[in-house]
Amino acid sequence: MAAPFLTISSITKSFKDNQVVKGVDLDFDKGEFVSLLGPSGCGKTTILRMIAGFEQPTTGSIIVDGKDITALPPNRRRIGMVFQAYALFPNMNVTDNIGFGLKIAGMPRPQREARVAEMLELIGLPGFGKRFPFELSGGQQQRVALARAIAPRPSMLLLDEPLSALDAKIRVSLREEIRAIQRELGITTVFVTHDQEEALSISDRIVVLNGGRVEQFGTPFEIYNRPQTRFAATFVGTLNTIAATVIDPAARTVRIDGQPATIPCLPTATKPGDTIALTMRPEAISLVHGQPRDIVLDGTVSEVSFLGSVIRLKVRLGDNIVALDTFNDQTRPPPAYGEAVKVTIAASDILVLGD
Amino acid sequence: MSSNTAIASQMAPMADPGKPGPAHRLARGRHALASLGQYLGVLPFLIFALLFLIIPTLNLAISAFYDTDGHFTFNNIIELRRQNIVDAYWISIRVSAASAALGAPIGLVIALAIIRGRLPGWIRSSVMTFSGVASNFAGVPLAFAFVASLGRLGMVTVILKFLGFDLYQTGFNLLSFWGLTVTYLYFQIPLMVLIISPAVDGLRKEWSEAAQTLGASPWQFWRHVGLPVLWPNLLGTVSLLFANAFGAIATAYALTGSSLNIVPILLYTQISGDVLHNPGLGAALALGMILITGIANVIYLVVRTRAERWLK
Amino acid sequence: MKQSRGWAWIVFAVGTAYFLIPLIATVVFSLRMRRDYLSFDAYTSVLFDRQFHATFTYSVLVSLFTIVLGLVVTVPAAYLVRLRLPQLRPFVEFVTLLPLIIPPIILVYGYIKMYNTSSILPLTGTAIGTDILLTLSYVALGLPYMYRAVDTGMRTIDVQTLTEAATIMGARQWTIITRIILPNIMIAVLSGAFLTFAIVIGEFTMASLLGRPAFGTYLQRIGISKSYEPAALAVISFIITWGAMGMIQLLSRFAPRTSVRNN
Numbered sequence: 001m002a003a004p005f006l007t008i009s010s011i012t013k014s015f016k017d018n019q020v021v022k023g024v025d026l027d028f029d030k031g032e033f034v035s036l037l038g039p040s041g042c043g044k045t046t047i048l049r050m051i052a053g054f055e056q057p058t059t060g061s062i063i064v065d066g067k068d069i070t071a072l073p074p075n076r077r078r079i080g081m082v083f084q085a086y087a088l089f090p091n092m093n094v095t096d097n098i099g100f101g102l103k104i105a106g107m108p109r110p111q112r113e114a115r116v117a118e119m120l121e122l123i124g125l126p127g128f129g130k131r132f133p134f135e136l137s138g139g140q141q142q143r144v145a146l147a148r149a150i151a152p153r154p155s156m157l158l159l160d161e162p163l164s165a166l167d168a169k170i171r172v173s174l175r176e177e178i179r180a181i182q183r184e185l186g187i188t189t190v191f192v193t194h195d196q197e198e199a200l201s202i203s204d205r206i207v208v209l210n211g212g213r214v215e216q217f218g219t220p221f222e223i224y225n226r227p228q229t230r231f232a233a234t235f236v237g238t239l240n241t242i243a244a245t246v247i248d249p250a251a252r253t254v255r256i257d258g259q260p261a262t263i264p265c266l267p268t269a270t271k272p273g274d275t276i277a278l279t280m281r282p283e284a285i286s287l288v289h290g291q292p293r294d295i296v297l298d299g300t301v302s303e304v305s306f307l308g309s310v311i312r313l314k315v316r317l318g319d320n321i322v323a324l325d326t327f328n329d330q331t332r333p334p335p336a337y338g339e340a341v342k343v344t345i346a347a348s349d350i351l352v353l354g355d
Numbered sequence: 356m357s358s359n360t361a362i363a364s365q366m367a368p369m370a371d372p373g374k375p376g377p378a379h380r381l382a383r384g385r386h387a388l389a390s391l392g393q394y395l396g397v398l399p400f401l402i403f404a405l406l407f408l409i410i411p412t413l414n415l416a417i418s419a420f421y422d423t424d425g426h427f428t429f430n431n432i433i434e435l436r437r438q439n440i441v442d443a444y445w446i447s448i449r450v451s452a453a454s455a456a457l458g459a460p461i462g463l464v465i466a467l468a469i470i471r472g473r474l475p476g477w478i479r480s481s482v483m484t485f486s487g488v489a490s491n492f493a494g495v496p497l498a499f500a501f502v503a504s505l506g507r508l509g510m511v512t513v514i515l516k517f518l519g520f521d522l523y524q525t526g527f528n529l530l531s532f533w534g535l536t537v538t539y540l541y542f543q544i545p546l547m548v549l550i551i552s553p554a555v556d557g558l559r560k561e562w563s564e565a566a567q568t569l570g571a572s573p574w575q576f577w578r579h580v581g582l583p584v585l586w587p588n589l590l591g592t593v594s595l596l597f598a599n600a601f602g603a604i605a606t607a608y609a610l611t612g613s614s615l616n617i618v619p620i621l622l623y624t625q626i627s628g629d630v631l632h633n634p635g636l637g638a639a640l641a642l643g644m645i646l647i648t649g650i651a652n653v654i655y656l657v658v659r660t661r662a663e664r665w666l667k
Numbered sequence: 668m669k670q671s672r673g674w675a676w677i678v679f680a681v682g683t684a685y686f687l688i689p690l691i692a693t694v695v696f697s698l699r700m701r702r703d704y705l706s707f708d709a710y711t712s713v714l715f716d717r718q719f720h721a722t723f724t725y726s727v728l729v730s731l732f733t734i735v736l737g738l739v740v741t742v743p744a745a746y747l748v749r750l751r752l753p754q755l756r757p758f759v760e761f762v763t764l765l766p767l768i769i770p771p772i773i774l775v776y777g778y779i780k781m782y783n784t785s786s787i788l789p790l791t792g793t794a795i796g797t798d799i800l801l802t803l804s805y806v807a808l809g810l811p812y813m814y815r816a817v818d819t820g821m822r823t824i825d826v827q828t829l830t831e832a833a834t835i836m837g838a839r840q841w842t843i844i845t846r847i848i849l850p851n852i853m854i855a856v857l858s859g860a861f862l863t864f865a866i867v868i869g870e871f872t873m874a875s876l877l878g879r880p881a882f883g884t885y886l887q888r889i890g891i892s893k894s895y896e897p898a899a900l901a902v903i904s905f906i907i908t909w910g911a912m913g914m915i916q917l918l919s920r921f922a923p924r925t926s927v928r929n930n
Contacts, residue, residue: 411777472675602770
């Protein structure tokens with residue numbers, strides 16, 4: 001197991017009396033694509049800026065490839081960075097923008113030009129060399145910004161919500177492009193975003209942050225299917241919650257909306273009569289068409305959203321409303337509003353989470 | 356136009372388009388009246404602009420081409436070659452250029468200091484307010500303030516003499532070219548600060564951060580990005596400062612009387628006393644002034660719009 | 668890199684010195700009328716001068732007329748250009764730039780040539796006519812600032828949306844202007860008014876060439892003839908101008924604004 005490439009060691013950051021980052025320890029492997037995911041104010045951008053060197057950690061250190069770079073100024077860290085607002089230099093054309101880092105490093109002109117041409121090919125904009133930033137669309141500017149960041153072959157790439165300022169369609173295609181380029185170059189990348197779908201789709205691993213602390217650090221699959229905290233579960237994907245009353249902890253039976261059910265993952269520390277929250281993803285619930293699973297409940301349809309290939313239904317079970325997804329079936333129209341339906345849940349898909 | 360149609364449709368019900376009945380004609384009439392009303396409101400502005408800005412200036416400019424008998428002539432323009440007039444223009448140009456060339460970099464440095472120097476917040480707003488006042492500051496109060504500081508018995512002169520340095524021994528004299536320039540700086544520098552501040556604000560933080568991640572030192576950032584981006588604005592504002600100084604008279608008059616013969620003072624004495632014995636020549640003098648300040652201002656406007664396009 | 672940069676403090680210190688020293692020197696000078704000790708003699712001499720009262724009153728009156736006339740000219744124009752006649756905007760903005768491009772001395776020279784006793788509108792023929800001409804020339808001087816103040820005020824309160832909302836609810840044009848627009852731009856209007864006042868009070872060139880007894884000409888006269896009084900006058904004039912500017916700052920804190928800005 002190779003040593004981690006980037007280590008963030010017991011980092012805290014306070015601005016005056018406000019502690020924004022409250023003790024974070026992370027290890028990233030070389031060539032890995034990691035997302036820092038969380039709501040506004042969770043500290044993700046602050047952590048990124050500390051890696052870049054624009055903020056100094058109040059305590060803790062940052063180690064890259066074995067070297068402690070905490071005290072190193074940003075212009076000596078050899079880190080590429082892409083900003084939310086593109087930040088292309090307006091007085092230079094695309095070629096000069098991309099070649100800026102190379103020029104500063106003293107690369108002679110012919111090599112610079114070759115490298116810039118290589119970058120333009122990589123981002124799919126050959127022939128755009130002479131254009132100026134104000135002549136480019138948002139998506140094109142961001143690609144040029146990416147090329148500018150990686151042209152000097154940095155040891156790491158940092159991206160600060162690079163897609164937030166773009167249209168939805170461009171966002172999706174550009175994130176895939178970024179991932180493809182990153183994979184091809186094998187460069188260690190840290191990507192900050194508040195969009196969980198973005199993080200899930202392109203990351204090797206995700207750091208879920210909230211209030212300056214790490215909630216969970218794992219692969220997209222782990223975080224989605226085995227969230228360790230209530231926050232991680234609700235922030236990433238949709239989470240259904242059903243209130244149930246405990247009947248017998250030893251037999252792991254509960255009552256849901258008057259109907260009995262057996263929950264294997266029920267914690268034994270509960271007492272009969274307790275109310276607990278059962279959580280599950282939408283895809284864990286389905287309408288009973290063929291084989292019912294462990295739990296069958298009666299409910300009424302309260303909302304139908306036909307999204308094309310997927311139909312999202314909201315079903316009322318007593319005081320609870322759950323969302324469930326079902327695939328479009330040409331032979332079977334979706335249930336109507338108010339219709340009585342039976343839903344079934346596999347007991348193994350249920351999570352009982354703390355707060 | 357939306358409020359217009361809203362009002363019109365309130366007055367008259369919808370008429371069948373095929374038959375322009377009386378209701379429809381009423382609506383059209385009301386509509387036309389409303390349009391007329393719009394123009395009525397702008398009328399005071401238009402009349403004022405014509406009668407008290409555009410036409411008097413044009414009239415003055417044209418009268419430079421007419422002699423005292425009312426005949427069209429180029430004589431007045433040619434008369435501008437008189438030595439004292441050429442001297443006056445030359446001094447004006449030099450004073451304006453000097454105060455602009457000095458005021459611009461000093462104003463820029465101050466703007467950079469208050470905006471990017473990470474000073475406490477109250478400094479920026481108080482400097483801006485002060486600049487707003489000081490840029491309009493001219494005439495007797497300003498002249499006197501400088502006499503009180505740098506005149507022969509001025510506070511600064513006296514203090515320097517006390518410390519062993521005789522200012523007037525070096526040949527400095529407040530009532531001279533350089534004295535006037537230093538005095539002009541008192542309103543040129545604030546004007547520069549006011550005008551260049553938005554442009555300095557526009558230097559986005561991300562640019563210098565991006566430059567740093569690419570390995571640039573602060574000096575390299577300024578050399579390759581910061582100054583080139585500011586350059587058009589700087590040039591344009593120098594032009595503006597030049598025009599501002601060229602047209603100024605009250606301070607010079609208060610400071611040097613008519614001894615330092617800059618063009619506005621020459622014009623002033625001509626208007627009040629026809630010292631040139633030729634009204635047409637006075638108009639020609641004015642025409643020269645208009646051309647110079649006009650060109651300088653046009654340069655400023657053109658450069659500024661081009662710079663704005665860049666920084667979209 | 669969170670601390671203030673050292674060089675910035677140095678610049679601030681040097682700048683402050685350059686700008687404050689003349690002011691301090693003037694104040695000190697104004698207190699030295701009596702030879703051996705500091706006194707307010709220069710001030711009493713000035714404040715008891717009948718000429719001071721006469722010219723100051725004159726300039727204040729002229730500034731009031733200038734403000735009113737300036738509002739009549741700019742407010743309807745700003746409103747209509749913003750709402751109904753956006754195609755006029757380039758022309759209007761060009762006109763508001765003219766007083767900044769054309770030096771005041773040229774402007775007044777133009778007036779003298781055009782409105783002298785042998786023209787259609789012989790304003791310079793009579794004292795009252797010249798007063799009117801002076802007022803008009805001050806309206807021209809203040810036009811860029813007055814228009815910008817009013818226009819910005821209207822933009823800040825999003826005059827377009829307010830008008831449309833009021834119209835949909837049934838208000839007529841006159842009601843809209845008097846009950847909705849005017850009260851909301853009052854602060855902007857007052858800012859423009861104070862600025863105009865500051866400009867008029869100290870103005871010299873136009874008043875002198877038109878031969879009117881304004882405060883600016885009085886300042887020049889005293890500046891030539893007396894030694895200490897001009898310093899006192901300079902201090903008084905600082906205080907007035909600073910007072911006016913201070914009012915503008917104060918007013919801008921109370922300016923109403925809508926949260927959505929679409930401009």
